[in-house]
Structures are given as C-alpha cells and as structure tokens.
Amino acid sequence: MSTPRPAPLALITGASSGIGLEMARDLYQRGYDLLIVGSSERIDEAAAELRGPDPTTERTIIPVRADLTTYDGVEDVWTAFTDLDRPLDAALLNAGMGIGGAFVDTDLDDELKMIALNCTSQVHLAKRVIPLLVTQGHGRVLFTSSVSATTATPYEPVYGPTRSFVFSFANGLREELRGTGVSVTTLLPGATDSGFHGKAGMGDTKFGDNTWKNDRRDVARQGVEAMLKGRPHVIGGNRATKRTGLLNKFLPETYKARRQGKQARPSH
Ligand SMILES: NC(=O)c1ccc[n+]([C@@H]2O[C@H](COP(=O)([O-])OP(=O)(O)OC[C@H]3O[C@@H](n4cnc5c(N)ncnc54)[C@H](OP(=O)(O)O)[C@@H]3O)[C@@H](O)[C@H]2O)c1
Numbered sequence: 001m002s003t004p005r006p007a008p009l010a011l012i013t014g015a016s017s018g019i020g021l022e023m024a025r026d027l028y029q030r031g032y033d034l035l036i037v038g039s040s041e042r043i044d045e046a047a048a049e050l051r052g053p054d055p056t057t058e059r060t061i062i063p064v065r066a067d068l069t070t071y072d073g074v075e076d077v078w079t080a081f082t083d084l085d086r087p088l089d090a091a092l093l094n095a096g097m098g099i100g101g102a103f104v105d106t107d108l109d110d111e112l113k114m115i116a117l118n119c120t121s122q123v124h125l126a127k128r129v130i131p132l133l134v135t136q137g138h139g140r141v142l143f144t145s146s147v148s149a150t151t152a153t154p155y156e157p158v159y160g161p162t163r164s165f166v167f168s169f170a171n172g173l174r175e176e177l178r179g180t181g182v183s184v185t186t187l188l189p190g191a192t193d194s195g196f197h198g199k200a201g202m203g204d205t206k207f208g209d210n211t212w213k214n215d216r217r218d219v220a221r222q223g224v225e226a227m228l229k230g231r232p233h234v235i236g237g238n239r240a241t242k243r244t245g246l247l248n249k250f251l252p253e254t255y256k257a258r259r260q261g262k263q264a265r266p267s268h
Contacts, residue, residue: 007033007059009088011081013068013125014095016042018194019144019187019236022220023092025050030224033060035084037077037095039067068095068121069113078128087136090227091129093122094144094187098159098200100207100264111158118162123169130173130182138181142227143170147190147235150248152257155264156200163188167233174232183230187223190241192216206263214238 010027014020016038024036028050036043036050047063064080066073081088096118099110122143133139146163153160167186174184191197193210202208219236226234235245248256 006086007031008090009033009035009060009084009086010090010092011035011037011077011088011129012092012094013037013077013121014144015092016040016046018196019189019192019216019220019223020092020094021046021049022217023094023142023224026217026221026224027090028059028061032090035062035064035077035081037064037066037068039065039073039095041065068125069116071124074121074124074128077125088129088132088139090140090142091125091133092142092144092223092227093125093129094142095121096144096162098156098196098202100156100159100197100200100202100205101266102155103157106158114158115162118159119165122166126169126173130177133182134177134180136181139183140227140230141170141173141182141184142223143167143184143186144223145170145186145188145233147188147237147241147245147248149188150245150256151260152253153264154257154261155205155266156202159200171232183227185223185227185231186233187219187226187236188233188245189219189223189236190214190238190244192219192237202264202266204267205265214241 010032012024015024015036043063047061066076143166145167148160149163149167170184170186191213193213194216197207214237222234222236235242
C-alpha cells in the first residue's frame with residue numbers, strides 16, 4: 001500500500017487579517033498546510049479561526065509572530081520553516097503597510113519602517129525562499145503589490161513606490177526563473193475592504209470608507225487562483241478595478257496623479 005502524499009505547505013506573510021487571512025483561508029480549504037506570519041498576537045487568533053472548532057484535526061497551521069521590519073524577524077520566519085524539514089509548495093509574500101498624508105507632514109521613521117516591511121523584507125524572504133524552490137524544482141510565489149504600482153500616489157507618496165518596487169522585482173525574477181519549475185505571480189489589488197487604510201491614518205479620505213471597496217475574499221481568491229495557474233499577474237478586484245489597472249498603462253502620469261490625489265487627500 002502506498003503512503004498518502006503529505007499535504008502541500010504554503011507560507012503566507014501578513015496572514016493575521018485582511019487579504020492575507022483570506023488567502024490563508026482559501027489555501028487551507030484547498031488542502032494546504034499553513035505557516036502564517038503576522039507581527040501581533042492576532043496571528044494566533046487567525047490560526048485558531050482557520051482551524052475551526054474541531055481540535056482533533058490533523059491539519060497543520062503554524063502561526064509565527066515576527067516583526068518583518070527587522071532582519072532578525074525575517075530570519076525567525078525562515079527558521080520556523082526550516083525547522084519543519086519539509087518541502088515548500090507556495091510562498092505568499094503579502095505583508096505590507098501604508099502611510100497616508102502629505103510628504104511634508106509624514107514622519108521619516110515611519111516611512112523608513114514601511115520601506116523595510118514593504119521592500120526590504122520581501123527581498124530578504126525571497127532570498128531564502130527562491131533558491132530553495134529552485135533546488136526543489138517546483139514552487140509557486142505570490143507577491144502582493146497594488147494597483148498603486150501603476151500610478152503616482154500623492155498623499156501616500158512613499159507607499160505607492162514600495163508597491164512599484166515589488167511589481168518590478170517580481171517581473172525580473174519571473175524571467176530569471178523561467179524553466180526552473182518555479183512561478184512568480186503578482187497580485188495588484190485595487191482598494192480593498194480591510195483595516196489597511198485605517199491603520200495608514202487615512203480614515204478621513206475616500207480610501208478610509210470601506211463601503212465602496214473591493215471584497216477582500218474576492219481579491220484573495222483571484223490572487224490564489226492566478227498563483228496556482230502560474231499567471232504573471234492579476235489585478236485584484238471588480239471589473240471597474242481591473243479596467244482602471246489596465247487603463248493606467250496608457251494614461252498620462254499627471255492625469256493619474258491628480259485623480260489619485262483627490263481620493264487620498266485628507267479632508268481636514
Ligand atoms: N487594502 C487595500 O486597499 C490594498 C490595496 C492594494 C494593495 N494592498 C496590499 O495588500 C497587502 C495586505 O494588505 P491588507 O489590506 O490585507 O492589510 P491589513 O489587513 O492591514 O493586513 C496587513 C498584514 O500585515 C501584517 N503586518 C503588518 N506589519 C507587520 C510587520 N511589521 N511584521 C509582520 N507582519 C506585519 C499584519 O499583521 P499584524 O496586524 O499582526 O501586524 C497583517 O497581517 C499589503 O501588502 C498592501 O500593500 C492592500
């Protein structure tokens with residue numbers, strides 16, 4: 001009798017809330033074991049929520065609490081994975097934060113921290129994950145970028161460029177990894193109904209209102225499906241969001257900047 005194939009394993013950062021939690025839920029329902037990462041105790045709550053009420057389940061969900069703005073935090077995540085001594089089937093590098101406000105008003109330390117999370121930690125974790133996947137000869141990588149990568153982002157003047165960085169980074173990696181069995185997908189969500197804009201201090205902007213934004217479950221599902229199919233990228237959201245993302249390729253930067261500024265400008 002052949003031994004049953006072990007469940008595939010996915011590593012997901014930023015999985016304690018929002019889009020990352022929904023991506024974790026989606027993959028768990030598809031039969032993946034999970035190593036999920038967040039910076040607060042919410043990651044333990046997320047693991048309990050995903051496991052559900054059945055304590056006898058043999059499925060694996062490992063919550064890891066780590067501050068990915070630090071070098072050691074990223075290494076702690078990698079150690080938690082290597083301690084498992086098993087293959088990695090998917091890595092979803094999704095954790096990110098935003099900071100709203102005019103550049104003359106925002107705090108430099110906050111912005112450097114955001115760059116550390118949104119850019120540096122992505123490169124650092126990719127540096128650990130991708131050589132392993134290449135050695136395995138298989139694996140899926142999903143980077144969460146943003147539609148913000150396709151436009152200037154006044155009143156979030158540093159956030160948007162962090163998402164452009166990830167988009168460009170992933171595009172380069174994809175080409176390098178052609179033929180290795182490792183796929184690289186980018187998810188570019190439009191505005192999505194998570195706690196993201198509230199935490200970014202954008203509660204008094206159009207983005208601060210969650211009622212009109214994309215459903216995080218739809219955005220997460222679109223990202224997971226694109227990743228599992230090995231697609232290069234997907235704009236996450238409804239038809240209007242997808243149209244905006246596509247049209248942004250052709251619209252003048254000054255026009256896009258003005259339009260974006262109206263949505264992100266604080267009302268006070
Ligand atoms: N929501 C949107 O409108 C939108 C649009 C486009 C792109 N995105 C992108 O989507 C991704 C997820 O955003 P979201 O909307 O799901 O936001 P969210 O609900 O605020 O989730 C952010 C996640 O990142 C984690 N995180 C934050 N700081 C961290 C740190 N220092 N170390 C480790 N983990 C940290 C959070 O965990 P803790 O709470 O435990 O720290 C949480 O799990 C981000 O990369 C964002 O740029 C969002």
